[in-house]
Every structure is written in structure tokens, then in C-alpha cells.
Amino acid sequence: MTTNPPKHDNSTQVQDAAHHLHPFTDTKELNQKGARVITKGQGVYVWDDQGNKLLDGMAGLWCMAVGYGRDEVADAVSAQMRELPYYNTFFQTTHQPVTTLAAKLAELSPAHVNHTFFTSGGSESNDTVVRMVRHYWSAQGKPDKKIIVSRKNAYHGSTVAGASLGGMTYMHEQGDLPIENIVHINQPYWYGEGGDLTPEEFGLQRARELEAMILEKGENRIAAFIAEPIQGAGGVIPPPDSYWPEIQRICDQYEILLVADEVITGFGRTGEWFASEKYRIKPDIISIAKALSSGYLPIGGVMLSDRLADVIINGGEFEHGYTYSGHPATCAAALAVLNIMEREDLPNYVKNDIGPYFQERWLALGDHPLIGESRIVGLMGALELTPDKSTRAPFAVKKGTVGLMCREFCFNNGLIMRHVGDTMIISPPLILSHAEADELIEKASKVLDLTYDAAKQAGYL
Numbered sequence: 001m002t003t004n005p006p007k008h009d010n011s012t013q014v015q016d017a018a019h020h021l022h023p024f025t026d027t028k029e030l031n032q033k034g035a036r037v038i039t040k041g042q043g044v045y046v047w048d049d050q051g052n053k054l055l056d057g058m059a060g061l062w063c064m065a066v067g068y069g070r071d072e073v074a075d076a077v078s079a080q081m082r083e084l085p086y087y088n089t090f091f092q093t094t095h096q097p098v099t100t101l102a103a104k105l106a107e108l109s110p111a112h113v114n115h116t117f118f119t120s121g122g123s124e125s126n127d128t129v130v131r132m133v134r135h136y137w138s139a140q141g142k143p144d145k146k147i148i149v150s151r152k153n154a155y156h157g158s159t160v161a162g163a164s165l166g167g168m169t170y171m172h173e174q175g176d177l178p179i180e181n182i183v184h185i186n187q188p189y190w191y192g193e194g195g196d197l198t199p200e201e202f203g204l205q206r207a208r209e210l211e212a213m214i215l216e217k218g219e220n221r222i223a224a225f226i227a228e229p230i231q232g233a234g235g236v237i238p239p240p241d242s243y244w245p246e247i248q249r250i251c252d253q254y255e256i257l258l259v260a261d262e263v264i265t266g267f268g269r270t271g272e273w274f275a276s277e278k279y280r281i282k283p284d285i286i287s288i289a290k291a292l293s294s295g296y297l298p299i300g301g302v303m304l305s306d307r308l309a310d311v312i313i314n315g316g317e318f319e320h321g322y323t324y325s326g327h328p329a330t331c332a333a334a335l336a337v338l339n340i341m342e343r344e345d346l347p348n349y350v351k352n353d354i355g356p357y358f359q360e361r362w363l364a365l366g367d368h369p370l371i372g373e374s375r376i377v378g379l380m381g382a383l384e385l386t387p388d389k390s391t392r393a394p395f396a397v398k399k400g401t402v403g404l405m406c407r408e409f410c411f412n413n414g415l416i417m418r419h420v421g422d423t424m425i426i427s428p429p430l431i432l433s434h435a436e437a438d439e440l441i442e443k444a445s446k447v448l449d450l451t452y453d454a455a456k457q458a459g460y461l
């Protein structure tokens, strides 16, 4: 693969190497082997240009909840594009798809959440969050409340504010981040950092880091705490049960806004419409994207609690907005997707049918000699790879080496499963059938065997 192919050569891989820059990718390394070309999708499967059929255990990038190939979404978008392909929602204008979607979201979200500000994705949503919470406190006469507390190893997007909120240090290193007034506390990652504490003790300890941070910086300076109810990109990390109630207590006690980033966990992924309901928290803001349109078109949003909306609505002009805020075609896609989710009762299907069915089998993978912990909530799961089950020890080789081996075996055996370091994660489409769940487990099991043998041969076990 050359990095400078002749201009007339238009094979997808060659064009890709010549002209396309991928997100989060070592371009030189990728160009040497060529990108995998995905050509179509149907249900829970995608195909590549070599004819390989892959069970998409990641639902695209956590988004393809209703499955590929839904004609009714394409039809709804097509009809909307013919009627009104674009109009903005600035300058005191609106249109029917955006109002219908906003009303639908008010219906589906927790009772105290009734307004949505639309964006084109999760990063824009979280950028909006930063401006919105600071504006909220200014409008309340507390302009010093600016600091947003987030967590190490959180993922909140790639824009300057999103990456600053995020706790990925390798992202901070590129671009002088975080921006001012964003601080990070430790994550509630019991498997990796819990030591000898029970999960419950550890969850409380980590939640109380928020209180310690508030006391250190001063309650009068802290605007909000933001977190994913279950960390996604960080490695599918559901917190211990003690965590969220304690966080809620602290936010209430110190008058700190609670922001739930539900970009991954929203719309049925955990068996509820929103994970905030599952964990019984009452967020002031919920960031959404991904499954909202199942990735058919890019759309995200920031949903506001009534107490927040009241201040924003009465606080004069909020100087913020995107050309594509409430784009009619993306709203039409989201409405069609939500219609499918409601009609097929997908959150309930995850909670009471495919969820328990799949979870039982996923947890059983924890018996494999390579697995230190198997965990899952709804349809988002993780497998921790380890050379020593009893101590949860990491491998004596660069972190991610064995995880990457495992991911390659997945791709070569018809399964898309992602690795985060040496943690394998899945988030399959919510429409997964029992037979497809069996297939996923069978493939994952085979891949673990292959990884075990290869890791042993390489001397990592």
C-alpha cells in the first residue's frame, strides 16, 4: 500500500490511504496494511468488500440500536428531504420534525426533563453542557460557579471542551487540555483500582472524592459534576451500587448540577430508556446522541430538567447554537428510530428478554482461564483479560497487546468486539435475537481460546 497512489486509482483502500484521515488512528500504520472496507449492513451484521460477514458486537460505534437496513428510517428521511431538506431553528423559526422530536423526548425522558437543545452529536452536546451550566449559574447571580468536575478515564467527546471533560490523558496531551476550570476525580473502576476493598466500600470512597474536591475548591466555585452512568469507551465500567446514591447526595447537599452523559447509555441500552432511571439519579442535564438516531444520521442533544430549563428560558438570550441544531432530516431519522424502539418495545426487550438471556451466557465466559472478570448491564458488557484470575494481575507486556490480539481474532472469526487496553467490550444492537446472541457467545468463546493459545505461545501466560 502506497501513501501516494496515482490520482486515477480509485479503489477504496487506495483512495483511503491517499486522501482520508481517520479518527483516533495511526495513519502511517493503517496505510501500510489498508483499511477494512465495509460495504453493507443488515440487522446485526455488516459485510466487508472481501465478502466477510461480521456480527457487529459494537452496534457500529455504540449507536446502531435498531439494526441496519431499516427501510422505514430511510423512507422517513427521504420524505423529509423532499419536503424540507433543511431549515434552521435560529431567528425565531421552527419546523414540525424538530417540535415533534422535542415533544417525543419529553415524553420518553424522566418526568422532570421536558426540554431539548439539539446538536449534531455527543461532543457538541457536551460543549453545550459546559456553556449551559456556567450560563445557568451566572443567571442565578453566581458567576464564580464555573468548575466542572469530571472523572479520569471518562469519555465525553473529542472537541476541545469534550476532550477536556474527558479524562483520557493521552487526549489531553494533544492540544493543551484540559481547558480552564475542569478538574478530574478518580473513576469507580473496582476491578482495576479497587484493591482489597469490597465494591461497595470502593464505590463510596470514589464518590466521596467528589465531596473532597468540592471542599477543596469551595462550593461557591463548583458548577457541575458530569459522568457517564456506566463508562463506555473507558471499558464498560458500571459503578458499584453504592456509587450513584452517594453522588446524588453530594450534588444535592452542595448545590452542584448533575450531568448524566447518556450518549451511550440512553435509549434502551441498559434496559431502561435512560440509565439515570436504572440508577435512580435525577440529573439536571442529560447528554444524548448515538442511539437516538441509531447512527442513521448524526444528531445529538442536551435535555434539561425543569429547574434548569426555567432559568435558561428566563435568563435572556443563550448565545449558542449550531447550523444543524434540529436539522429536519436528522430529526425525521430520530423520530423513525424512536418509533421502532417504542413499537418493538426495545428497552423492555433488553430488560426482560434478550438482556437476561445474553447476560447469563456472557457472565459464564468469566469461567474461561483468560478472564478475570465478566460484567454486563443491559446489553453493554466487558471481559477483563488477565494472566492470573485470582489476583486480577495485568499482563507482563505492554498494556493492550493481548487485547489487540483478541480483537484481531474477533475480526478474523466474524465478530466485531472492541478492546480497551486488555478489556474486551461489546454493545450489540438491541434487536439481537436469541440465535444471534448464541452465535456471539460461541464466537467470543472461540476467540478467547485462540487468544489464550496465542498469548501462551508468545510467553504472556
Ligand code: PXG
Pocket (backbone or CB within 6 Å): 061, 120, 121, 122, 123, 124, 126, 155, 156, 157, 158, 162, 228, 232, 233, 261, 262, 263, 264, 289, 290, 300
Ligand atoms: N459522550 C460519550 C459518553 C460518548 O461515548 C461522546 C460523548 C461523543 O460523541 P460524538 O458523537 O461526538 O462522538 C461519546 C462518543 C470508542 C468511541 O472508541 C466512543 C465514542 C466515540 C468514538 C469512539 O469507544 N463515544
